[in-house]
Amino acid sequence: MFLKDLQTGALVKITQVEDLANPVRSQVKGRLQAGEEEQPPTNFDKAKLSFPSGESLPQCWLNADYRFEQSNS
Template identity: 45%
Template sequence: MFLRTRQDGSLMEVLSLPKLFDPFATQLPGRLHAGEELQEPELFHKSDLVFASGESLPRCWVDPHYGAR
């Protein structure tokens, strides 16, 4: 799965879907897709990521209190 960074719109390949879907995880491993060489994995803050369309990540992926009453 690919997401975009809010900062400059770079494409980032998500390397751990469970971390992406886990609302308690604030960071996830990913790899930027820039240039021709494969980039080293790094950690990205979920708050700095959006879908390729520019849409924000679903609240249930980023808010551990979502749905709590």
């Protein structure tokens, strides 16, 4: 799965997709898609990633308490 780094605009190939959907994890391991050679795996803050279209990641991937916070609004 590819996501976009909001700071650089570069694509990031997510190598541990299961961590992406885990709201308890604030980071996910991926490889920056820059240049012709494959980059080493790096941790990326999920809050600084989006879908390539620019759409934000779902709150259920970022915040373990999103349901609780929604019901109190």
